[in-house]
Amino acid sequence: MTAPSSSSDGTYPSSDSDTESSTTNYGHYGYSGEEPVYREGSLTWAKSTLKDEDIITVTKDEGNEYTIFSLAPADPDGKGRLYELRTTFATLLPQAFLDKHLFTTLPQHLLPPNTLHVLISTLSGTGLAPDFFDEVLHPLLKAVGLADPSYVVLRTKSTESVKEFARSRLLAGANAGSEQTVLMLSGDGGMVDTINGLLEEESRSSNYVPPVLSQLPLGTGNALFHSLHRPSPLPSIYIQGLRTLLHGTPKPLPIFKARFSPGARLVTDEGQTATALSNNTLYGAVVASYGLHATLVADSDTTEYRKHGDKRFGLVAKDLLFPEGGESPHAYKADVALVKSGKDEVVGTQEHGYVLASLVSNLEKTFAISPASRPLDGQLRVLQFGPLGGEKTMDVMKGAYADGAHVEMDEVGYDAVEGLRINFLEEGTEWKWRRCCIDGLIVGVEEGGWMEVQVVPRGAEAVLVASDV
Ligand SMILES: Nc1ncnc2c1ncn2[C@@H]1O[C@H](COP(=O)(O)OP(=O)(O)OP(=O)(O)O)[C@@H](O)[C@H]1O
Structure with a gap:
């Protein structure tokens, strides 16, 4: 009888390739x-x-x-x-x-009549998605019966590629009642762009069939993926993503709607481009934030910082928490209200360090910002604290890295809510201290402007997501 075969000496051969994969x-x-x-x-x-x-x-x-x-x-x-x-x-x-x-059969959402797309976000994370497709996903799909003609491959060419695909081809198929599945080789950005492309025109037909997204986590933070797979016993997120692809079940992905005052603009291109939002609205599945988190994401989204992967957040955090000259970190001025049981509960200070509404537990694999959140529970939770100073803020962040211990700290507010309202009190025409983060996208709000976040009711979700829970 013959058993598994490997290299002649039975040990793993080392490759002389200097690429990251082979x-x-x-x-x-x-x-x-x-x-x-x-x-x-x-x-x-x-x-x-x-x-x-x-x-x-x-x-x-x-x-x-x-x-x-x-x-x-x-x-x-x-x-x-x-x-x-x-x-x-x-x-x-x-x-x-x-x-x-042993692989037996493909899940329903990878079989006809589903239309299958593979979306490769070429610049996500540290740019590994194209190689991951060529070296891992492509041969694997072939082996499980999905030869090349079974799916259409889309490679992003610009920041608009994902949204264009979602608002045209994907939306047309969904509105026509077609079943569609997209294998997303991207981070959270690819997911949020897809959701917004589907929802921004508010042109959902009565036949709308939510597309299924199956994520292969090739972004920087991959918050949604880590939160959907928490806790995962597998050390490799790639194995986890591939197993969910082959064995996962589609479930509705809870989302929130963030509405902004009319002067708000989507800020892209390292702050160089400002674009009006469709209906002054963005949808998200991960976080809506103001304060340190939003500033951190915005300031670290440069070509230079992106080279450092998820270390980019830490690099910028140091500058924000310990500004040159020994000053305190910025105190963000705003009226903040949590919506609970249909009523506004005003946060008793107009100066803030961190205000973050989350639908997920983790922003990175080990950064549990909202430890009470469970995969797909659909509960929005707000974490907030005041301008605590650099050292104390670092302590809170360390608590998040220690399995979410920060939510027990006296200085930290942590609440299950229906929504969140922020009226910005920061003065001046520049929006530097009035930037919000919606799943990694940055929105600059005008002086005197506002942001309002609420959960989209169950049944109105835009997409299903392949899940192993
Ligand atoms: N070819 C391209 N040219 C310009 N921008 C691109 C291109 N491909 C992808 N992008 C943009 O790069 C960003 C990558 O987002 P994505 O979420 O996939 O990765 P990430 O931001 O590294 O990860 P995460 O959001 O999980 O932290 C998106 O904003 C996307 O629009």
Whole structure:
């Protein structure tokens, strides 16, 4: 009998490629007596081991040959390669291993009559999405029966690409009652652009069928993905995303509506471009914020800072919390009200450090800003605190990194709400201290302007999201 096959000495060969990813083919196992053993979550044969946590799936071809698709174990230092597809061939595998990993059938939303799109956000995160498609997703789709003609690939060319796709092709299909699924190789930005493209014209027909989005987390923060998969026992977000793609179930994605005063503008292009918002409205699925968080996201969204991945937030935070000359961080001036049981509950100060309404638990994998939030619970929660000074603000942030311990701190307000209203009191024509963040998008508000956030009622969601819960 033959078992899995790998390189001749049975160990993982190292690649001499200097790119961050590559595909490694392990060839064939050819010797008898090499039957693999599956014990305590590891498949072991000869000198090689494959851990459950590194396996995407196992396919079986017509000749009864198995192919194990895995990613190379995550680099513990977080340096070097982030992913590397490995294929291992076998003719005999332990039943317990097959019970756990054998691919049987595609979920309904990846089968006809669904129209299938693959959206590659070329500049998301540190720019890995195109390579991830070529080296990991493309071969995997083929192996599970989705050959090239089964789907249409869209590669973004500008900041407008995702929105244009959503407001034209995707919306037309949804309004015509077509079932559509989009594999999103993007971060939160791709998701929020899709939602806004679908909703901005408010032209949903009575036949509207919400498209299904299945996210492969290739952005910087990937807040939505981490929150949907919290807690995930898998070390690799790529394995997690691929398994959800193959086995997940579509569920309505809760969203909020943020309305702004008429002078508000979407600020893009490192602050160089200001565009009016359609109906003065943006939709989001993650956060609406004002204060430190919004300023941090805005100031770190430059080509230069993006090279640092999620470290970019920390780099800018230092400058904002400990300004040159030893000054205190900015105190953001606004009237803030939380909407509870239909009534406004005014926050008793007009100076703020941080005001953030969230539909999700995590803004990054380990940054649990709203620890009470559960995947897809649809509950908006507001976290807010005053201008605490650099050191104290750092303590609060550290609490968020310590599983959300910050919500127990006396200085921090944390409430389940129906909505949030902010009337900006900052003076001056520049909107530097009147910027808001909606899922990573930045909105500058005019002097005397306002923002109002409320949850979109259940049943009116724009999209479904593939989920493993
Ligand atoms: N080819 C392109 N040219 C210009 N802008 C692009 C291009 N492709 C993508 N973008 C923009 O880059 C941004 C990437 O957003 P995305 O959310 O996918 O990644 P991210 O911001 O790194 O991650 P996250 O939002 O999870 O922190 C989006 O605003 C998108 O419109």
